[in-house]
Amino acid sequence: MERSNGKAGPDVVAICARHQASEGPLLPILHDVQAHYGHISDDAIQQIADALNLSRAEVFGVVTFYHDFHREPQRTHSLKVCRAEACQSVGGRDVWAAASAAADSHHADVQLEAVYCLGNCACAPSVQLDGRTIGRMNAQRVSALFARAGTGAAS
Ligand code: FES
Incomplete structure (x- = not known):
């Protein structure tokens, strides 16, 4: 289609x-x-x-x-960063800050979104890139992930 x-x-x-x-x-x-x-x-x-x-x-x-319905066209890649408590308590704030900074500084085709639990609390902090959940995230890794997604190298 x-x-x-x-x-x-x-x-x-x-x-x-x-x-x-x-x-x-x-x-x-x-x-x-x-x-x-x-x-x-x-x-x-x-x-x-x-x-x-x-x-x-x-x-x-x-x-x-429903959060997953979009009213506006979305970018090619979706990066969801968990901002719920389990992730926040082990560095999630730094991950979010790094992802937000990357979103502001790159002209990447990445839709950044805050979510509240990805069901991966045991491996917090967690993010999800194009539906793939990734745990034990940190600021450096999320910046690299964001940059790779923006250049099309993430998939
Ligand atoms: S609180 Fe972040 S994955 Fe559950």
């Missing part, structure tokens, strides 16, 4: 039609729209609302409730 430039088009209608007969179609539709476009635009929200006979506010509420 080809990615779009973010404009909702007939594909949103087709995605809705594919799920419309199923029970609870909204979440599967949102997942498919995001998989197709990389995010869920205002136009897509309106089209989904129209297709499911819901208000725009209802669809918007679901999109914004």
Whole structure:
């Protein structure tokens, strides 16, 4: 499936039609729209609302409730840094500071995001790069990771 430039088009209608007969179609539709476009635009929200006979506010509420739905196009790589207590107590603050500094100083195509527990507390501090969880992180390693991801060498 080809990615779009973010404009909702007939594909949103087709995605809705594919799920419309199923029970609870909204979440599967949102997942498919995001998989197709990389995010869920205002136009897509309106089209989904129209297709499911819901208000725009209802669809918007679901999109914004779930953290993994994106309203804006995302960068190529995703770096999630755990900011929960177990990680913070063993150097997570330094990891976050280094990642934030790297995000500010590189023109990297990396989406930096704070998360609150990656389920990897035993190996804290933890980060997740493009879905791969990495433990025992430190400021130096996260800067290197960020730089590699920005140059496309991370995958
Ligand atoms: S608190 Fe960081 S992985 Fe659980």
